[in-house]
Amino acid sequence: MVLDKLPNALRYTCMHPLFEQAFWYLQQTDLMTEPTGMHEIEGKKLFAIVSNDRGVSEQEYKLEVHRKYIDIQYIISGTDHMGWKDLALCSEPNDPYREERDAAFFPDRTDNWFDVPAGSFTIFFPDDAHAAMVTGERVVRKVVLKIAVEV
Template sequence: MKYIPLLTIAALFLSACSSNKAQSWLAQQASAKNLKPKVYADVNLTEFKKQYAANPKIWDEAFQFMQNHNLQELAPGKYPIDGDEVFASVTEVVDKPFVETKWESHRKYIDLQYVINGKEKIGEASFENQKVTRPYDAPKDVANYEIDGGKFYTADSTTFYLFFPATTHRPNIKVNDEKVKKLVIKIKVS
């Protein structure tokens, strides 16, 4: 019989509680009630609530875009939603090996990332123990880093991820050789 350490059980319980709180709160927002993918368990719920409260209109537009379009049928390309406040892009590519991907952060926009078809790995980390490898480029709204550690998720069509300016993320990591169809919605930071 295998024994699971008490700390592991506690961590799983806290993660489930956090996920349940985030999902429960999100389900109370009128525009997200029928949203099929769930928000990922480790979302920064405090920041999510703060950003949503500061500008619910653009968040509602982002969620409505996800619900009102057949994402399976959307062609790769850019999709305006509300000017430079919120917009989307769809890509369909084979992701890259880990060593060819980069940690990144944004200051102007929050990334909502959702894998429509396929699977990819996505990493998330704080700015602790980071080394800037490419300084912030304002026109492109991106900076790159070298980071030891981080937490990695296997993203699929059941879950969407939110990356706020206080965290770095490392998307587009190859899981297998299949094409990954992905939606990224850029939501202006309030």
Template sequence: MIYDEIRNISRYRGISSNLDVAIDFLEKTDLNSLPLGKTEILGDKVFANVMEAQAKDEKELSFEIHKKYMDIQIDIEGTELIFIGLDGFHEKEPFSPEKDFGSCTAEKSARLKMGPGRFVVCMAQEPHLPSAAANEDRRLKKCVIKVAVED
């Protein structure tokens, strides 16, 4: 996991070439100008999903796991909590390679407060629980950039 302010994202260049493509995109793009839905950046290797959602109580959500992609999670409007699973994982929904998705619970986790100006990179195979309510106003507009793990 990488958790920082978006203005510092260039510090993380060199981890992978696909992540560098995503960083270039974020440095050049006003996320407010992106349409809802999918925006291709580098085919199926790097793409953005912009969505509107309602944050939920943490107990209503599950940790998700991806193996093919890292997630860069960014709040455009609103503020959410994102939890990163640290230990004590128990599978809920078996992992589907076709969907690149599985879910689990975690006995221990780190809590990150998001909001405009912050980002988190959830590494592949790192359980994360996004869209948890941070306050009374639960409206979110967010961008999730999917970054393929390189072989």
């Protein structure tokens, strides 16, 4: 898991062949006016999901993991309250992995919470169980870049 600010994105482009293009999208797109929904960047290998929503409470969150995609979650406005837990420490999922949604959900709780303010991003790899949008009634505008693990 990574937490950093967008001006430091060049530090991470060596981690995956599509990270440079992903960060270019974040830096070159007017994300305040980008319509919500999915935006293809490089087909199914790299796409963006823009949202402007309220979150869930700390009682409602679910830890999730992905197998096929790495998430880069960039906060456009507001502050996203996120949680993290090492997948190796999670119990069996209570909502097993389904390929069509590329997600499994876990009943586990986490003690690792952090705030991600506007202008910052997280990177979640397949071994990072994470909970995003644990913001209660607060609205957060964000973009989640989905980057295929295998290109």
